Amino acid sequence: MSVSPRVLVVGGGPAGSTVAALLARAGVGVTLLERERFPRYHIGESLLASCLSTLRVSGAYDRVAAHGFQIKRGGVFLWQKDTWLLNWAALVDAEAWSWQVDRATFDDLLLRNASDQGAEVIEEATVKKVLFDDADRPVAVEWTMAGEDTVRTTEFDFLVDASGRAGVLAQKHFRMRRQHEGFRNIAIWSYWTGARLHPDSPEGAINVVSTPEGGWFWHIPLADGRFSVGYVISTRKAAEQVRVHGSQAAYYHDTIRNTPELVKLLEGATQVADIRADQDYSYVSDRLCGPGYVIVGDAALFLDPLLSTGVHLATYGALTAAASIATALRGEMSEPDALSFFDYTYRRAYERFLVLVSRMYQEYVGSDEYFSHASALTEAHADDTAQESFTRIMAGLTDVDESSGAQQRTGSDTIATKADGLHDYASGANISYMGHLDMSPVWNVWRDPLGADTAMGDLRVTTEPVLGLTRRPRTDAEKDAIARPVNPPVGAPPVTH
Structure with a gap:
């Protein structure tokens, strides 16, 4: 060393x-x-x-x-x-x-x-x-x-x-380190197979679905067929609901059932991992x-x-x-x-x-x-x-x-x-x-x-x-390249508009 x-x-x-x-x-x-x-x-x-x-x-x-x-x-x-x-x-x-x-x-x-x-x-x-x-x-x-x-x-x-x-x-x-009091949230998530994306999604798009109680779900497709599905809500509201439901898992599943748009995306899907959670981040x-x-x-x-x-x-x-x-x-x-x-x-x-x-x-x-x-x-x-x-x-x-x-x-x-x-x-x-x-x-x-x-x-x-x-002025090549990602990998599906 x-x-x-x-x-x-x-x-x-x-x-x-x-x-x-x-x-x-x-x-x-x-x-x-x-x-x-x-x-x-x-x-x-x-x-x-x-x-x-x-x-x-x-x-x-x-x-x-x-x-x-x-x-x-x-x-x-x-x-x-x-x-x-x-x-x-x-x-x-x-x-x-x-x-x-x-x-x-x-x-x-x-x-x-x-x-x-x-x-x-x-x-x-x-x-x-x-x-x-x-x-x-x-x-x-x-x-x-x-x-x-x-x-x-x-x-x-x-x-x-x-x-x-x-x-x-x-x-x-x-x-x-200062905590943002306005974002004292908790995320509760798991992984699913057999889910689908919103029909209007661009290729591999993240789907975000809000809920009436003030939270939102992420719904992310992964290459192995799994979907990462997580719920974000204020820590205070989550604590109240976890007490009512008896566990984070029960609260997570009940919130999914009461979110019609997410129910459509998870229709026929199977949860394949334990519940995880993180908060005040x-x-x-x-x-x-x-x-x-x-x-x-x-x-x-x-x-x-x-x-x-x-x-x-x-x-x-x-x-x-x-x-x-x-x-x-x-x-x-x-x-x-x-x-x-x-x-x-x-x-x-x-x-x-x-x-x-x-x-x-x-x-x-x-x-x-x-x-x-x-x-x-x-x-x-x-x-x-x-x-x-x-x-x-x-x-x-x-x-x-x-x-x-x-x-x-x-x-x-x-x-x-x-x-x-x-x-x-x-x-x-x-x-x-x-x-x-x-x-x-x-x-x-x-x-x-x-x-x-x-x-x-x-x-x-x-x-x-x-x-x-x-402080050197940018060249034309730099102007064309710096803010644009490189081309997709060989074999990637074509762009869909």
């Missing part, structure tokens, strides 16, 4: 594996410590289209494509009295698609890719303590191997905390970076799964983090300036989705009103309709567009002030679930766009000649 890697990554999920692979490909020495032995189970199977371009840059694309996951080309939302048919090919780009994945396999493929790209990957390694110098910069970690008592110490120049919900820095050391860290460290993926933040943002935010944050770290380590930009870019782009991506999810949970007045608000969250692709703007955001492509320079607005002091206001608001005790949620303070953040003439207004991520940050 290398004695002093330049970068130490804690955690081998999509965020950690992607950071490690990208930095290793950029010539940076990387060691990754993962607490578990992969493959291991994880929920969060539905990917956004944006993930594919990051997989390509990290070197993982061919490995993932060869596995044969279910192709996904959009979603159908049966949301209250509306039906949203979100066909990515028709609304965004003929080549916009992604996968529905088995996360145990998908995450394992990404971790093996990190090793293939040159990162040193050590599994079953648990970080016990982070050591800091006199300037509060992390310089080493103490860790143990499974089944051993020996405490090992690894030094580094830079730390990436991708430790998931355990939160080595944000949760355990700094204690700066929406949060954000006060800081996403600092001297000598960044926090990415679930270690930094997580949002209610309504728009399937988990892997997107993990890999997008990993991409912007790796570009910023590599640039700073090469001495091409000061570390504070490079990390300011990471902080801004990552926080902006998170807050954009926070706004959209919040709007869906508030008292709903129809898709036209909702889509029109979504269009205010981006100024790129000015010719898009409101529905196209929403679809581009929920496919993750707006974030890729902004960080690549197609639409970039920065100003770390200003955005930090606005972000604090948004987080304070989202943590307010008087937010109610699915109704009477006044989001006007949040929308005012986005209706007051930052100017482009700031010190970092023209900064963007580039992969040529090496991963990093640049």
Whole structure:
């Protein structure tokens, strides 16, 4: 094992594996410590289209494509009295698609890719303590191997905390993770065979079905014929109903029986796995970076799964983090300036989705009103309709567009002030679930766009000649490629409109 890697990554999920692979490909020495032995189970199977371009840059694309996951080309939302048919090919780009994945396999493929790209990957390694110098910069970690008592110490120049919900820095050391009181929800799920998709679904689409009591179901097709079917509802309401029904399983099945649209999708289907549950999972860290460290993926933040943002935010944050770290380590930009870019782009991506999810949970007045608000969250692709703007955001492509320079607005002091206001608001005790949620303070953040003439207004991520940050204007080839996923794997069914 290398004695002093330049970068130490804690955690081998999509965020950690992607950071490690990208930095290793950029010539940076990387060691990754993962607490578990992969493959291991994880929920969060539905990917956004944006993930594919990051997989390509990290070197993982061919490995993932060869596995044969279910192709996904959009979603159908049966949301209250509306039906949203979100066909990515028709609304965004003929080549916009992604996968529905088995996360145990998908995450394992990404971790093996990190090793293939040159990162040193050590599994079953648990970080016990982070050591800091006199300037509060992390310089080493103490860790143990499974089944051993020996405490090992690894030094580094830079730390990436991708430790998931355990939160080595944000949760355990700094204690700066804030729960979103408005999203204290529980997810209850299982797996089924013999189910079907809504008849108007694009290929492999996620189906989302809301319920009168203020919750919603996800319904996701997987390549092996199984469907992941989960119910999300406020923790308080769930606790009341579980007491009435006697168990989470009984409540889950009764809610399915009382949701006619889901009954149609599960007609003749058989449940093939035990019930699982997770709760109170929406949060954000006060800081996403600092001297000598960044926090990415679930270690930094997580949002209610309504728009399937988990892997997107993990890999997008990993991409912007790796570009910023590599640039700073090469001495091409000061570390504070490079990390300011990471902080801004990552926080902006998170807050954009926070706004959209919040709007869906508030008292709903129809898709036209909702889509029109979504269009205010981006100024790129000015010719898009409101529905196209929403679809581009929920496919993750707006974030890729902004960080690549197609639409970039920065100003770390200003955005930090606005972000604090948004987080304070989202943590307010008087937010109610699915109704009477006044989001006007949040929308005012986005209706007051930052100017482009700031010190970092023209900064963007580039992969040529090496991963990093640049102010060089984009080439025509970059403009064509950066915000568009690569072509589907050989043998994938044709696009259907």
